Amino acid sequence: MGAQRMQIGEVADRTGLSLRTIRHYEEVGLAPPSARSQGGFRLYTDDDVNRLLVIKRMKPLGFTLEEMRDLLTVLDDLQSGPAEGAGRAELLKRLALYRALVEERCDKMRTRLADAEQFSAELATELRQHGRS
Template identity: 75%
Template sequence: MDGRHMQIGEVADRTGLSLRTIRHYEDVGVALPTARSQGGFRLYTDDDVARLLVIKRMKPLDFTLEEMRDLLTVLDELRSPDTGADARAGLAARLAAYRALVEERCAKIRARLSDAERFSAELAAELREHRA
């Protein structure tokens, strides 16, 4: 991280999230800006952007806000040098459970996508048949 702060517009550009969505994640407490300017503008760091990108990846997997909070806490605590070995073992187990959940949800998305692609191919064949 280069230590510089970004305003919300730049963060929106970097993450592909809308201003409204970023503000919502702040309001619900899953992604708080690191600081505020003297004028009250939200100021974000690269770490804040990384956190928002993690949240963005959780959203299409239907994570609830509580699951988001919990997983982000697990990640934060695992990355903290202050977390002891015993706590790390429990956190790693929780992370493994989330990883399994993500794999399960990805498999469901892949199956839905496969069905959608088959349907698209069927419609394309139907269209070719009626154009001939």
């Protein structure tokens, strides 16, 4: 049974990414569609959608296109690459590095969010003190 193929509009709906963003990720080589229709329309699979979701999650964490490309390569190689040995160990080491970077960046975002929430609470207090809610 063949994989279901979707056009770019459905992929945009499923990922929350704009058509322009999806096309950009194709242009820079991060997420090319798996196929094209006879009419030239981009056709995507669930694996393509998952790849775009990885990119979408990396973007707000400040990863560069090169880092995105590297992590996607690691994930691709783990899916289809060496099942054991030094090659697999190196891939797992790189994956663990990205996991640590994600955690570090999430911690920074949590701190910034807590600061923003505190600031919002302070402004709400100011409003209450001056007669507005």
